Amino acid sequence: MKFLNGRSIYRFNGYLSIKPAIFILAAAFMIISLNLCAAGLSTEEIRGDLAEAQKAFQKGLELETSSPKSARDYFRSSILHYRRMVEEGGVRNGRIYYNIGNAYFRLDDLGRAILNYKRAALYIPNDDNLRRNLEYARGRRKNKVEEKEREKIFKTLFFLHYDLPYSVKFLVFSISFALMWMTASLYIFVRSGRFKIVIIIFAIISAGFFTSLMVERINFTESPAGVIIDDETVARKGDAVTYQPSFTDPLCAGTEFKLIENRGAWWQIELVNGARCWIKSDAGETITE
Amino acid sequence: MISKSDNRAISKWRVIFFFMCLILMIFAARPLISADRIITRTAVESNNVYVGESFLMQITVMGSTDAKRPNLDGLEGFDVEFAGGSNNSSQSVSIVNGSFSRTVKKEYVFTYKLTPLRAGVLRIPSFTIEVGGKNLKTNALAINVGDPEETEDFKLRLRLSRKSCYVGEPVILSVVWYLRQDVNSFHVTAPFLENPDFDIEKPEVVIDKRKNYFRVPIGGEEFIALKSNGTLEGKNYTTLEFELALIPKRSGLFAISKFIVSCETGGGLGGDGFFDDFFSRGLRSRERKRKFVVPSNSPTLSVKELPEEGRPVDFSGYVGEYRISASASPTEVDVGDPITLIITLQGSDYMENLTLPPLGELEEFSKNFKIPSERAAGVVKDGKKIFTQTIRAKNHSVTRIPPIRFVSFDTAKERYFTVESDPIPITVNSTRTVTASDAEGLDRAPEGSVLEHWRDGIAYNYRGDAVMARMDYGFGSLMYHRWSILLIGFPPALFVILLVGSIVVRSRNADPLARRARGSGKILRRKLTVLVKEKNLKREVLCGRILEALKEYLGSKLRRAGSALTSEEIKNKLEKRGISPELIESLLSIIAVCEHGRYAGATAAGENDSGSLIDRTKDIAVRLDKKL
Incomplete structure (x- = not known):
């Protein structure tokens, strides 16, 4: 490789005595490792995240009565660690989604709690704790949607x-x-x-x-199942805000549905009572990630 | 020594190295920078609107999703409807010229539907919004609100069923919208529905399946409107009509404030219009979208006070002609036992706000019965209002549930009148029922409370390595499990193997002669080979054994007893099997030689070389085997 008037740079013994190709490769590796190391967490990193998540959740429980705001911060931190295990560590199982659901429940985020309980149910459908927590969370929803006859x-x-x-x-x-x-x-x-x-x-x-x-x-x-995660979202008769609302009340967090049609920013959904309506796609999430 | 040009090269690489470090630092710091900035912004769909024309207002919180819904109580001059909150956060990673960048956008949007209630410049003030424990201010806005105007194509009319009434007497208000154009969407505003001087009821609509009905939402309520045709000022219109029942709470002269309908027309041939099934699709033109805001007239209603003269003391303010009845169960009880009393009132179409006559204030009730302080709310069903109340007799001398009075004012006869339910006879026993547990000598079993599950709250979190497991779900993952493969794959495979095997075995066993025929060539060749190895055999013995082996072979092939076969028979059978005459002749000649050798012994003429005879026999056997 020839550089600068035909001289090879690695002849020098000064500040830069390495081959430029190696230097570029090393820099690229640094950048990529900084950005993408998370794409595949090592077992030790996953273990570390799990320990942090458990610790934060426990701390949140301890502070829930005395300092609710701090407790919420700890629950959020717990969720972040669990989510990192799922998204970057590729860890997917019923118990981790169950734990995430519990943390969201503590944050009063009923929509995401039910969503994660339902995700957990894909893996551990017979788990008693999961069944009870899911039923309890469902019971606290503001919307009561009766199942169709x-x-x-x-x-x-x-x-x-x-x-x-x-x-x-x-x-x-x-x-x-x-x-x-x-x-x-x-x-x-x-x-x-x-x-x-x-x-x-x-x-x-x-x-x-x-x-x-x-x-x-x-x-x-x-028709994948999904859950409304926004606190309240107005379900409409079509895929634009100019359509009339489908119901007199907005749909509340935790309302379960089946995704019928995906039009990018808008989803057509079917509620358990068989009613169909349109919601903004960011107002809900499907249980399949 | 380092030359100048080499120095330039070093400097250049230093610069490159410096910039790469800088890029890394910026990359690392970016999430921190974006995470700290929280901005709020208020935006409206339009700054110029009419009274009654709804528009959307969005309050956007950028930089955080932990925002609480702001309190809009300070917003005057508007009807406010919360249209939902949405999390618009997103995260993206991009690579530009080899540089990685991650963009984290946190945003939460509150959407409201505002409807101006008066004309002029209305101000949307700055609101306080709590974001992550901090109070932030939104920006203020000014909205120009114009007065709506009636057009030739759209008119809105309010009509009262009567011009005067008594306090508490229902009056029907008909709202008729006259249209001569298709509309895509519409919105009705009626500030009058918030008037504290009136109770508003929805009259029951009897649905006629031959007619068309539409739901008209107004301020959180929904009214059923009938579509038909009508004439106004000599012109024909399509009409949309619905009714409200106004029940005045106080006397006076009231102007029914204007209802306003805003609608949008035009917009091409698309099939998304609200009235697509209302008006014919074919008539929809390609005209551009236009918005109309149409006010109604404002009729007046005179409300008269109920007369003082003849008003009973227990009159509760109800107007109309009512009937009352009561039933009780059980009618034979012990002192203190509950009696379920059902009181039914009927007579008016609007009984939602009707309350139970206060039983505790009736003398006979308060003297003889314990009555709970809470009054039953009552349920309206089939034009009746039914109250269910539990009462308990105080002593055994009570013999009846007394009549229940209900006083109302009859507007037709313009006088007060009282109705009463029939008294219900009851039997009250003073003695307590003796049970087995009261009998002397019987030990009472210790009573413990039944342990029940506490249903509130959620269960504990899971811990341990199970939380780190990587699992799959669904048909695919189950299907490829080794036990699944074994259970689903092995039994059918076993079945197929056994079935094929049994078919083979059975087919063999079904025709043993064929099997014998197939193996006969091999047996013949083996016997001939043995004869070759056995030296010094006498000619008659050799010929006899060749003949025996050959006949056994032919017997197997021709499915006959070999020893019984004659040369003639062999010839006939082989000819029938299509064996060439030359081969038959060769075979018969060998048989003849062997027969001769066997019976004539060494004196017989013919082939003296036993090896040649065996080889010829072998050769014929091979040729026959190919044909048979």
């Missing part, structure tokens, strides 16, 4: 589809599917009418649960 009837008729967690349904499907084929294998050697009935029963069970899993999966991808 059709949905209630469906939930009664297809209670297994609605009540069983996804993982349990998958387990039932897997076991019944396996038993169906194993019984069919036996039937090759022992041609018994009883085996035939058992095969049909297992086939029905596995087909039913497979259908349920597919329906849930399609719903999950086509």
Whole structure:
């Protein structure tokens, strides 16, 4: 490499005795590491964030009565550490979202609390604490949106589809599917009418649960669930503020919905009572990050 | 020695190094700079509006999202409706010329819908807004508000069902909007609805499915308006009409202040108009958008005081003709037991504000019954107002629930009248019911309170390594789990293997002769090979064993007993199988030689070389195997 009148710079023993390429690479590495080191936190850094988050949350609890303002600062700090673990450390599990939900609940941010509880429910749907906290947070919402009658009837008729967690349904499907084929294998050697009935029963069970899993999966991808996170947002009849409000009252934080259509700055959503309306996209968040 | 040009090179690299450090420092300091600045800004949709024309006002807090909704009590001359708050924060990372920069924007916006109530220059003052514990001031604004004007195409009329009434007597106010143009959206302002001298009720609208109705929101209330056609001043209009019931609280002459409707027309052929299903779509023109603000007339209502003459002392101010009834359950009780008393009032269309007659002030009630100080609110259902009250008899001498009086003023007859419910006979027992626990000799079981879950509050946080786990959810993650693969993949695979195996085994077992035929060539060749190895065999023995092996082979192939096959039979069968005559001839000649050798022994003529005979037999067997 030739520089400056054909002389090679690394001939000098003065201030700059390294190759310029190495220097540039080192500088670039510094910049990139400063900016992007967070893109993949090490296990030690994640552990450190977890310890800080737990410490801040505990401190917040201690100060909640004596100094509510300081307590809120600690809860916010706790959330920041947990969020860093999720966003930059790639840590995603039910318990971390549950903890984030608890911290938001302490901050009276009901929308984000419910949002994170619902995220946690994707991973740990059977967790008792999660179920209770989610129900309690739901009970404190200002909006009471009654579930539509059709949905209630469906939930009664297809209670297994609605009540069983996804993982349990998958387990039932897997076991019944396996038993169906194993019984069919036996039937090759022992041609018994009883085996035939058992095969049909297992086939029905596995087909039913497979259908349920597919329906849930399609719903999950086509119409993801979401939660209103703004304190109050006016739901409108169209995707502009000039449209009339859809309801007499604004939608309050924690109102749950299904995202029907995404038009960038505006979302069309469906509430649990079946009513559809438009909200600004930054007024809510979907549970899939 | 360092030359001048080398010095220049060093200086240049120093400069580059310096600037890179500077860039890093700026990059590191940027979040701190942006985090500290908090600015508030008030902005309005329009500074020139009409009375009754709504517009949006936004208060933006930049630099923080921890803002509390400001108190707008100081905002005079406007009807204020909070339209929501939204967090507009965002974060972005950009790379420009190799330099990374992160922009963090924190912003919270409060949106209000303001409607001017009077003309002139109205001032939006500076408000105090609490942001992160600090009080900040917003900027003040001035709004020019003009008087609305009626046009040929839009007119608004108020009509009262009567010009005078008594205090407490409902009067129907009809609001009719006359239109001769399509409108995209509209907004009705009615400051009169806030008038403290009147109670405003919504008359029940009986929906006729053949007609068109629209919801008209006014100041947080919603009225059902009927769409039809009408004539005003000799011109035909489409009308939108709804009604309100005004119940005056005091006497005097009142002017019903103007209702104002603001609407927007035009705007092309788009299908987003409010009245798209109201007016025909095809008539919508490509004219530009125009806004109209139309005032109504202002009718007057004379409210008369109720006459003093003949007014009963327990008159509560209700006007109209009422009926009252009561029922009680149970009617046989012990002293102190609760009795549920249901009182039903009917007669007026507007009973929302009707309260229960004060039972405690009735002498017989206060003497014989314990009555809770709280009065039941009552529920309006099917044109009746139903009050449910719990009362308890004070002593066993009480024999009835006395009649309940209700006094009202009948405006048609212009006199007061009183209605009473029928008395309800009851039986009050003085003795307490004896239960098993009162019987002597029976120990009372210790009574403990049932431990119940405390439903308030949330549960504890999770700790430990489980919080750091990386998990997946959904069908994909479950599907690729090793147990899932085993459960879903292995049994069908096992089934397929077993099924194929059983089919193979069964097909073999189904035709044993075919199996025997397939293996016969191999057996023949093996037997011939053994014969080659066995030296010094007598000719008759050798021929006999070749013949035996050959016949066994042919027997297997032709599905017959080999020993019973004759040369003629072999020839016929092979010909039927399409074997060439030359090959048949060769085969038969070998059989003939072998038969001859077997029975004639060493004296027999023919091939003396046993090896040649075996080779020929082998060759024929191979050729036959290919055909059979």
